[in-house]
Amino acid sequence: MSRRLQGIAASLLVLIGSSCVNPPAPGANTAAQGIDELTPRERRDLDRLTRDLPAPCPDVSTSLEECLRQGASCAACRPGLRLLIKQVRDGRSIEQASTAYRVRFPKDPPKPIDTFNAPSLGPSNAPVTVVEYADFQCPFCSTTVAVLDALVKDHAPHVRVVFKHYPIPGHTLAEPAARAATAAGRQGRFWEMHHKLFENQRALQQQDIEQYARELRLDLERFRTDWASSEVAASVKRDHDEGGRIGVNGTPTLFINGRRFDLDHFDVHSDLTAWVEGEIEIAGGPRAATTVPVVPSSQPSVIVPAERSSAAPAPSAPAAPATSAPGM
Numbered sequence: 001m002s003r004r005l006q007g008i009a010a011s012l013l014v015l016i017g018s019s020c021v022n023p024p025a026p027g028a029n030t031a032a033q034g035i036d037e038l039t040p041r042e043r044r045d046l047d048r049l050t051r052d053l054p055a056p057c058p059d060v061s062t063s064l065e066e067c068l069r070q071g072a073s074c075a076a077c078r079p080g081l082r083l084l085i086k087q088v089r090d091g092r093s094i095e096q097a098s099t100a101y102r103v104r105f106p107k108d109p110p111k112p113i114d115t116f117n118a119p120s121l122g123p124s125n126a127p128v129t130v131v132e133y134a135d136f137q138c139p140f141c142s143t144t145v146a147v148l149d150a151l152v153k154d155h156a157p158h159v160r161v162v163f164k165h166y167p168i169p170g171h172t173l174a175e176p177a178a179r180a181a182t183a184a185g186r187q188g189r190f191w192e193m194h195h196k197l198f199e200n201q202r203a204l205q206q207q208d209i210e211q212y213a214r215e216l217r218l219d220l221e222r223f224r225t226d227w228a229s230s231e232v233a234a235s236v237k238r239d240h241d242e243g244g245r246i247g248v249n250g251t252p253t254l255f256i257n258g259r260r261f262d263l264d265h266f267d268v269h270s271d272l273t274a275w276v277e278g279e280i281e282i283a284g285g286p287r288a289a290t291t292v293p294v295v296p297s298s299q300p301s302v303i304v305p306a307e308r309s310s311a312a313p314a315p316s317a318p319a320a321p322a323t324s325a326p327g328m
Contacts, residue, residue: 034085056105079278110258122160127283133166136177165239173204183226
């Protein structure tokens with residue numbers, strides 16, 4: 001192991017035992033162990049990456065290496081190191097790993113997303129908010145359901161998931177399905193209908209959806225009225241229009257604390273949990289106060305994280321071509 005990496009590993013281990021009051025910093029031990037497990041080639045690549053890449057907090061003007069050595073105020077340094085360790089262990093080139101790091105910790109401001117009255121799972125003041133723009137007819141969106149459910153359950157009370165409608169124009173049954181879920185939500189059964197629709201993507205005709213409403217014991221006449229109403233249609237359109245304004249043009253599209261989870265560089269099944277756990281750490285760990293402002297109910301709720309150096313997230317990556325493919 002190079003002297004630089006030895007120094008980083010030693011610094012992380014010092015951080016673990018640096019306080020008798022606070023528990024070890026989350027992830028410090030695993031990051032140090034991760035360095036020890038690398039091959040010589042992986043260590044060389046990691047050495048270069050930590051030396052060349054900037055610290056992930058905009059107001060910390062050092063390299064990632066110095067940030068880790070000094071135990072600087074940048075809470076994102078350890079998550080940044082773990083990201084690079086995974087990248088080199090997965091066989092990514094230096095260029096690919098560097099790009100993934102800059103996408104994960106960009107300098108741009110986060111995207112403001114209106115979550116007022118949007119269906120959500122988890123507490124409204126959770127430090128990490130995951131917003132999904134999805135289409136009920138998109139096969140790739142159905143694969144995120146279990147992942148997002150598990151995130152909320154396994155990381156309670158630190159994660160909230162918010163659902164946004166983004167029906168793809170070419171999916172003729174997606175917009176009616178979105179209206180159906182919204183209509184069910186007016187009777188307090190959005191998530192039950194959400195799961196029914198994703199579980200039965202090949203059966204989204206009117207008679208199918210009405211059968212799901214019966215199975216959920218909805219007031220069927222009220223459901224039909226809401227389903228056909230202009231108010232419900234306008235709600236779905238607002239989500240779609242907002243998505244277009246912030247760069248959504250395919251599904252699924254995820255934002256974590258206002259920062260796009262770029263599917264060109266990251267995978268929902270192998271990277272999302274680590275990203276969310278990193279955000280929890282950046283926010284201060286299990287005892288963190290929320291970094292997502294809770295706006296009074298009379299006003300729209302908008303995700304606007306604080307500066308990353310004080311436990312906050314950053315922004316989104318560029319949008320991908322319009323499609324519902326998994327990497328878009």
